[in-house]
Amino acid sequence: MLLEIQQKIQSKFVEAVRAAFNLEVSPPALDAPPNLEMGDISLAGCFELAKQLHKAPRKIAEQLVPLVSTLEGVERVTVAGAGYLNFHLDRAHTAAQLSARRSSSSTAARSTSGKILVEHTSINPNKAAHIGHLRNAVLGDTFVRLLRFNGENVEVQNYVDNTGVQVADVVVGFLHLEKKTLKDVEALIQSTTAPGQPPAKRFDYYCWDLYARVFQLYEEDKETLKLRAQALKDIEEGHGETAVMAELISTAIVRTHLETMLRLNIQYDLLAQESEILKLNFWKAAFELLKKEKAIRFEDAGKSAGCWVMDLKEAPAEGEAETTDIDDIKIIVRSNGTVTYVGKDIAYHLWKFALLGKDFGYTPFHRYPDGHCVWRTTVDGQPDAPSFGHASSAYAVIDTRQSYLQNIVKAAFHTLGYHERAANLHHFAYEVVGLTSRCAEEMGVVLSDEDRQRPYVEVSGRKGQGVKADDLIDTLIARAAEEVSSRDMAQDPAVVQDYARKIAVAALRYFLLKFSRRVIIAFDFKEALAFEGETGPYLQYSIVRARNIFRKFSESHPDFQPAQISRALTTEQLQGFFKGEDGPAFWELTLLAGQLETMVAQAINSEEPAVVAKYAFRLGQAFNNFYHHFHILNEPDASRQQFLLYLVHLTERTLTLATEHMGIEIPDRM
RNA sequence: GCGCCUGUAGCUCAGAUGGAUAGAGCGUUUGCCUCCGAAGCAAAAGGCCGCAGGUUCGAAUCCUGCCAGGCGUACCA
Numbered sequence: 001m002l003l004e005i006q007q008k009i010q011s012k013f014v015e016a017v018r019a020a021f022n023l024e025v026s027p028p029a030l031d032a033p034p035n036l037e038m039g040d041i042s043l044a045g046c047f048e049l050a051k052q053l054h055k056a057p058r059k060i061a062e063q064l065v066p067l068v069s070t071l072e073g074v075e076r077v078t079v080a081g082a083g084y085l086n087f088h089l090d091r092a093h094t095a096a097q098l099s100a101r102r103s104s105s106s107t108a109a110r111s112t113s114g115k116i117l118v119e120h121t122s123i124n125p126n127k128a129a130h131i132g133h134l135r136n137a138v139l140g141d142t143f144v145r146l147l148r149f150n151g152e153n154v155e156v157q158n159y160v161d162n163t164g165v166q167v168a169d170v171v172v173g174f175l176h177l178e179k180k181t182l183k184d185v186e187a188l189i190q191s192t193t194a195p196g197q198p199p200a201k202r203f204d205y206y207c208w209d210l211y212a213r214v215f216q217l218y219e220e221d222k223e224t225l226k227l228r229a230q231a232l233k234d235i236e237e238g239h240g241e242t243a244v245m246a247e248l249i250s251t252a253i254v255r256t257h258l259e260t261m262l263r264l265n266i267q268y269d270l271l272a273q274e275s276e277i278l279k280l281n282f283w284k285a286a287f288e289l290l291k292k293e294k295a296i297r298f299e300d301a302g303k304s305a306g307c308w309v310m311d312l313k314e315a316p317a318e319g320e321a322e323t324t325d326i327d328d329i330k331i332i333v334r335s336n337g338t339v340t341y342v343g344k345d346i347a348y349h350l351w352k353f354a355l356l357g358k359d360f361g362y363t364p365f366h367r368y369p370d371g372h373c374v375w376r377t378t379v380d381g382q383p384d385a386p387s388f389g390h391a392s393s394a395y396a397v398i399d400t401r402q403s404y405l406q407n408i409v410k411a412a413f414h415t416l417g418y419h420e421r422a423a424n425l426h427h428f429a430y431e432v433v434g435l436t437s438r439c440a441e442e443m444g445v446v447l448s449d450e451d452r453q454r455p456y457v458e459v460s461g462r463k464g465q466g467v468k469a470d471d472l473i474d475t476l477i478a479r480a481a482e483e484v485s486s487r488d489m490a491q492d493p494a495v496v497q498d499y500a501r502k503i504a505v506a507a508l509r510y511f512l513l514k515f516s517r518r519v520i521i522a523f524d525f526k527e528a529l530a531f532e533g534e535t536g537p538y539l540q541y542s543i544v545r546a547r548n549i550f551r552k553f554s555e556s557h558p559d560f561q562p563a564q565i566s567r568a569l570t571t572e573q574l575q576g577f578f579k580g581e582d583g584p585a586f587w588e589l590t591l592l593a594g595q596l597e598t599m600v601a602q603a604i605n606s607e608e609p610a611v612v613a614k615y616a617f618r619l620g621q622a623f624n625n626f627y628h629h630f631h632i633l634n635e636p637d638a639s640r641q642q643f644l645l646y647l648v649h650l651t652e653r654t655l656t657l658a659t660e661h662m663g664i665e666i667p668d669r670m
Numbered sequence: 671g672c673g674c675c676u677g678u679a680g681c682u683c684a685g686a687u688g689g690a691u692a693g694a695g696c697g698u699u700u701g702c703c704u705c706c707g708a709a710g711c712a713a714a715a716g717g718c719c720g721c722a723g724g725u726u727c728g729a730a731u732c733c734u735g736c737c738a739g740g741c742g743u744a745c746c747a
Contacts, residue, residue, distance in 0.1 A: 034690055044689050047727070057727080081690055082727075124747075164747055307745060334745040341747050403674065404742055431675080432741085455739075483709075503709090514695090515683070518675060520740075527682075527696080531709055534683090534695040541709050549706050606686050614684060617694080624710060633706045670709065 002594040003601060005073050005094070006030055006041065009087055013045060016067035021053060036584055039078060039086030040591060046083040057083025073097070091587050092574035098594045099566040099646065102653035111151045114392025117352050118144050120428075121261065121268070122159040122398070124166040125250035127211050128204035129260050129469040131523055132399070132433040132459055138512045138663070139430055140397040141266040142609040145661045146600050155388065158268045159348070162250035163275050164341075166211075168231040171246050173210040176227055177217060182241050182248070189252045204256040205468065207249070212464030236278060236338070247275070258366055258374065260469050264505055265663040268374050270388050276360050276377040277347055283339050285356050286347035295415035296332050306335030312411065330408055342405050346412045353421045354390045362388060393424035395607070400429040400518075428607050430517040434458055435467070436524045443467070456522040467523065476504035479529050480537075489669045499667040506536030506664040513613040513662055534617050537670070539659050542620040542627075544670045546652035549632055553645065562649045568642045577643045585626065589647055592622050593654040600661070609662075616658035623651045 010027035017025050028045030046064070050057040061079040068085065069077045075090040120140025123133045140156075147154045161167075174180045180188070192203040217224050234242035254271065261267075277283060287308075290296045296308045309329040332343045350356045361381025366374045375385060398406060406427035413422035434456030437447055445465050451457060459466035481500035490496050511528050515521050531537040554560045578587050595615065603611040632648065635641040659666065 029687055029689090031689070038690085042690085044728095047689075050727075084690075161747070166747070304745075331745050336745075338745085340745070344747095400675070401741060402747090405747090407674095429675090487707085487709085489707095519683075520676085522682085524682090530696080532696090533709090535709085537709055538695095541707095545707075545710085552706060602686060608686080610684085611686080614694085621694085625712090627706080628702095628711045631705060670707085 002041075002094075002591070003597040005071075005089065006598065008071055009041060009043065009068070009074070012068050012071055013043060013064070013085075016064050017045075017049065019067060020063055021049070023049070023052065025049070033080070033084070033086050036588060036591075038080055040089045041087040042080075043085040043087070044083075046085060050083070059083075061085050089591075091578035091583075091590070092571050094594060095574055095578070095590050095646075095650070096566065096571065098590065099650055102593075102650055102657075103563045103566065109151050111153065113152070115153045115155055115390060116147055117155050117157060117389070117391035117394040118147070118397065119157045119159055119272075119352075119395065120144075120397035121257070121266075122161070123257055124164065125160055125162050125253040125257070126166040126170045127208040127253065127461060128202070129257055130459055130461070130466040131469060131472060132466070134264070134469050134472075134508070135430065135433050135512045135521065136397055136399065137261050137266050138264065138509050139428070139517065139609055140395075141264075142509075142513060142612070142662055143395065143397070143428065143604075143607070145663065146603055146609065146612065149600060149657070149661060150604060155391070156267070156269045157272050157388075158270070160250065160254055160271050160273045162246065162254075162273050163235050163278060165228065165232055167246050167250050168228055168235055169214045170207050170211055170249055171231050171235070171242055172217075172224075172227045173207075173214040174245065174249075175231075175242070176224070177210070177213055182245050185245055185248060189248065193252070193255070202256065202470075204253055207253060208461075208468065209464060211461065215462040238275070238279065255366070260473075262368065263470075263473055263501075264509060265665070267368055267372055270362070271365055271374060271376040272348065272360070273377045274344060276379060277344055279379050280358060280360065282347040282351060282356060282358055283344060285358050286343070286350055287333070287339075289350070289356075289416065290332070290346070290412065293416050295412055299329075304329065304331055304335075307331045308333035310408065310412065310415075312408070342408050345405065346409050349394070349396075349409050349413070349425065352389055352391050352394045353418070353425075355416075355418060355421070359389065362386070391424075393426070395426045395428045397428040397430070400431055403427065403429055426607065428517075431520045432459070433521045433523050435465075436522045439467075439524050440465070442525070456520060472528070473504060473508065475525070476508055476529060477501055480504045480507070480531070483531060487670075499669070502665045502667045503531065503537050503540065503670070506540050506659075507531060508536070509663050510534075510536030510539065510613060513609055514617075516608055516610045536659075536662075536664055539616055539620050539655065539664065540666050541670050542623050543652060543655050543659065543666050544668075545627055546623065546648050546655070547666075549645070549648055550652075552633055562645070562652075565642065565646050565649050569639070569646060573639060573643065577640070582630075585629065586643075586647060589622050589626050589651060592619050593650045596654050596657060612658060612661055616655060616662070619651065619655055619658065623648075623655065626651075 009030065013028055014025055017023050025045070028043050031042045031044065033039045033042045046057040046061040049060050053060060058079060061083045064085065065077050065079060073090050073093050075088045078086045078088065080086050118140055121133065121137045123129055144154050144156055174185055188206070189203055192201065192206065218228070231242055234240045235246045296310045299305055299307050299309050309331050312328050312330055330342065331340060333339050347356065351358065360377040361379055362375045362385035363378045363382055364373050365376035375388070396406065410422050410425055413425060435443070437452045437454065437457055440457040441447060445457065447457065477500050480503040481496055484490065484496050484499045484503070490499060507530070508528065512521070514534060550560070550562050577583065599611055599615040603609055626647070630644055632641060632644045635644060656666065
């Protein structure tokens with residue numbers, strides 16, 4: 001809501017500067033004054049102009065005031081300090097506009113800028129998911145929700161590396177450590193996914209342990225690494241029992257990942273599999289393209305002889321010495337003719353933008369309880385499959401350690417001449433989740449004194465160290481259920497479970513979202529299990545409080561409809577309340593509630609979902625403060641009571657939207 | 671060595687595009703349940719914003735150089 005006014009102020013300022021000084025400036029940055037008496041939106045652009053115009057900033061501001069004062073929704077503009085322009089909004093007008101928007105269910109105008117493709121989760125399908133994967137999925141899913149709120153057409157892809165070494169390792173484990181046949185593995189999967197009864201051990205957990213054992217085997221006997229190489233080759237070439245077993249395992253594991261993520265309200269549109277990138281010769285097409293455009297070259301001598309490589313450094317400028325540093329090239333095709341991971345990723349990303357001249361086949365893979373369908377790539381797809389890919393921009397949510405590789409993909413786009421596409425190719429990089437040393441030791445990880453000094457302990461799938469996603473979710477739900485029971489909120493066990501699940505998911509998602517992408521999360525059960533302070537449950541509690549007011553009020557006023565409440569108030573009444581003794585408090589809450597769209601825009605521009613998390617918490621705090629200060633149900637003045645209900649409704653709608661963006665559901669009671 | 675990231679209160683972190691008095695949560699101390707549920711509210715204490723220069727009317731924010739930590743720099747993914 002405020003977003004529109006902010007944009008109008010910016011363009012009005014540009015216009016005014018042009019009219020007054022015949023000068024072209026870019027839209028100025030906006031901020032908030034230190035307090036509300038000074039205004040609602042401040043503009044410091046006059047300081048910048050002072051240099052060019054050789055005039056005092058305050059003089060410039062004074063000259064511009066009449067030119068920027070004629071804006072709808074702006075009551076007056078004042079000059080403050082050494083030259084700030086402070087805009088005072090028309091409070092009743094702003095509130096009415098905001099209320100209209102929050103009361104209607106219509107979403108933002110459909111964007112016309114094409115499809116946005118978001119790739120996230122992308123867990124190796126060889127073992128159970130851990131907390132690091134949850135950070136990826138929660139960041140990605142929240143970003144998707146924000147884009148959709150802004151009216152974007154978004155497609156969610158989960159890349160499945162089902163032909164890589166990680167899957168090969170588990171296959172080695174089944175074949176050589178456990179001496180299991182294809183039939184045995186099939187039976188094992190059957191037994192662990194049988195409906196009705198809990199399995200002795202879940203298949204993804206089984207593989208988690210097996211994977212760690214395989215690594216132990218490699219360490220003890222280096223000769224066994226040959227088994228891995230052979231398995232990988234069989235899988236990539238797609239023949240033999242090994243390949244069938246790999247397919248069986250990866251598909252079963254992917255199903256467990258989908259279930260785990262669904263617990264956190266995360267869904268996908270497409271599983272893009274590496275096996276099809278190989279089978280459909282995506283790489284060959286990309287290889288031809290790269291050769292044709294001379295983006296890669298064949299190395300016939302030196303350390304990388306026999307490989308196809310990409311130069312990472314620009315050609316040296318005139319007069320500059322030719323450097324032949326080994327670090328300046330990246331091998332794309334190995335000397336044995338097989339392609340590296342980056343090569344496959346280049347092919348995949350070219351496909352995302354429909355630059356490959358090839359497409360996958362598609363088949364339905366899984367239908368969610370709400371009816372939404374996840375598709376999966378195949379060789380021969382269904383003719384009626386929806387269209388996937390053809391993106392105008394793409395985000396890949398991948399941890400920051402892969403920045404180097406992502407930059408190579410981008411560099412390949414540039415070399416191929418796809419500069420615009422390269423600019424629309426975003427590596428949504430985030431830091432990893434580690435364990436605090438205390439947490440690691442609680443989980444039985446043996447630490448050296450040196451490890452203990454470190455800020456965090458790395459999660460290691462190879463050693464089987466880490467907090468499994470489902471274990472964490474289970475622990476959170478159990479903790480939440482204890483809280484629910486102790487508060488006597490519900491008797492029915494099903495209801496208790498429902499509340500506990502919603503609260504646990506809120507706690508976990510908010511915990512992962514409140515950190516900005518670039519900081520390492522040192523995971524600790526104590527913090528992740530917290531339900532007080534800056535947490536997801538705090539937000540839920542705020543909303544439940546607001547809804548409780550409506551529920552109780554409805555008991556004495558059966559006709560009451562929260563969405564209709566603005567009709568009971570005239571503009572004059574609104575003005576009166578905002579100008580009155582408690583006006584500043586009322587206005588502060590309204591103004592904050594109006595900033596949702598600004599925050600969403602900022603979160604998208606900066607690729608930082610934490611912006612919305614922090615905002616939701618601030619709004620929750622403001623509401624709880626308001627709730628404590630103003631008693632609504634026993635307010636004697638009927639019109640004032642209506643006004644207070646009106647503010648509660650505005651806040652409740654805004655908080656509900658903000659929590660929806662974070663994938664947080666609201667229980668009926670807390 | 672080179673590249674990227676990080677350094678703000680006891681702890682964990684916000685402070686996007688330079689702006690007016692540096693903010694939260696946790697922890698500590700202290701008040702508030704006969705008033706819409708205390709998963710809450712109010713208050714106190716707690717800061718050479720890693721260090722040193724520079725640019726600017728103005729720097730936690732931009733530039734340079736240091737210091738400390740992390741990650742990357744594979745014919746692994």
